[in-house]
Amino acid sequence: MAKRLAYVNGAMVPESEAKVSIFDRGFTLGDGVFDTARTFNGRPFKLREHLERLYDSLRYVQIDPGLSPEEMERISLEVLEANRPLLGPNEDYWITQQVSRGLALKGPATVVIRCEPIPFAEFAKFYKTGYRLIVVSTRREPPQCLDPKAKTISRLNLVLAELEAKMVDPEARSLMLDLEGNVTEGQGYNLFMLKDRVLVTPGSRSVLKGISRATIFELAADIGIEVVESDFQLFDVLNADEVFLSQTSRCLQPVSVVNNTRIGKTVPGPITNQLLRLWSDKVGVDIVE
Numbered sequence: 001m002a003k004r005l006a007y008v009n010g011a012m013v014p015e016s017e018a019k020v021s022i023f024d025r026g027f028t029l030g031d032g033v034f035d036t037a038r039t040f041n042g043r044p045f046k047l048r049e050h051l052e053r054l055y056d057s058l059r060y061v062q063i064d065p066g067l068s069p070e071e072m073e074r075i076s077l078e079v080l081e082a083n084r085p086l087l088g089p090n091e092d093y094w095i096t097q098q099v100s101r102g103l104a105l106k107g108p109a110t111v112v113i114r115c116e117p118i119p120f121a122e123f124a125k126f127y128k129t130g131y132r133l134i135v136v137s138t139r140r141e142p143p144q145c146l147d148p149k150a151k152t153i154s155r156l157n158l159v160l161a162e163l164e165a166k167m168v169d170p171e172a173r174s175l176m177l178d179l180e181g182n183v184t185e186g187q188g189y190n191l192f193m194l195k196d197r198v199l200v201t202p203g204s205r206s207v208l209k210g211i212s213r214a215t216i217f218e219l220a221a222d223i224g225i226e227v228v229e230s231d232f233q234l235f236d237v238l239n240a241d242e243v244f245l246s247q248t249s250r251c252l253q254p255v256s257v258v259n260n261t262r263i264g265k266t267v268p269g270p271i272t273n274q275l276l277r278l279w280s281d282k283v284g285v286d287i288v289e
């Protein structure tokens with residue numbers, strides 16, 4: 001049976017035989033960055049935007065991947081092409097570029113590019129039911145310590161938050177505040193709330209600039225909904241008309257409950273639904289189905 005291939009430091013190898021040193025700083029120190037795009041019907045979506053974000057993260061942490069953005073794009077597409085025949089019907093891939101500093105402070109960097117089928121079955125039902133979010137005690141690390149705009153390999157700040165939420169409710173996701181008590185994001189997603197037909201999302205000071213978040217800005221403009229980047233608090237989320245999250249694998253998914261409070265009149269709300277339909281039309285895939 002054909003095996004999925006991955007790119008590891010200049011070579012295409014079967015995924016199961018791919019190796020990185022146990023002394024790699026990505027493993028020993030979480031010293032690296034990554035990015036993940038996805039496909040729709042096997043075609044990459046906004047790969048270039050994801051790679052721009054990857055190179056912004058690389059510049060911030062001072063890692064030279066030894067590849068130009070154009071080379072990184074070309075190899076990412078080669079990995080996708082090599083693995084495309086293994087995509088089943090209604091399947092799509094995550095495409096991930098992972099870059100660590102390598103074995104020493106001065107590199108050379110370790111570069112891995114791989115594909116992975118998106119596990120749609122794990123989250124499909126939340127398009128209908130919405131997520132339950134729990135505001136956790138772990139705060140999103142502030143930009144004075146490590147800028148959340150960088151997509152770093154170490155996700156421990158986010159993982160600890162997620163463990164806290166799942167301790168209370170195994171299906172819930174964590175929602176993190178910043179040190180001042182403003183709403184930020186959770187592991188893997190950005191948050192939006194709708195109030196009086198205006199969408200509000202935290203500014204990029206305290207969150208990753210999600211590529212899906214940027215897509216929501218575009219889709220909202222198409223339907224005449226204003227998007228505002230602003231600080232807001234839990235109080236505002238609890239009183240919102242609709243709340244949803246945005247994330248590469250899921251595009252956008254509704255939120256039904258925050259802590260113990262039901263959000264909005266219906267889940268998904270009408271604007272959440274409209275944005276999902278519009279996104280589906282844009283990529284030619286019924287996202288919810």
Ligand SMILES: Cc1ncc(COP(=O)(O)O)c(C=O)c1O
Pocket residue numbers: 158185186187188189190207208209210211212213246247248249
């Ligand atoms: C902390 C965090 N916020 C937001 C997102 C959503 O970003 P994107 O829409 O690019 O997937 C992610 C994605 O992994 C993330 O890790």
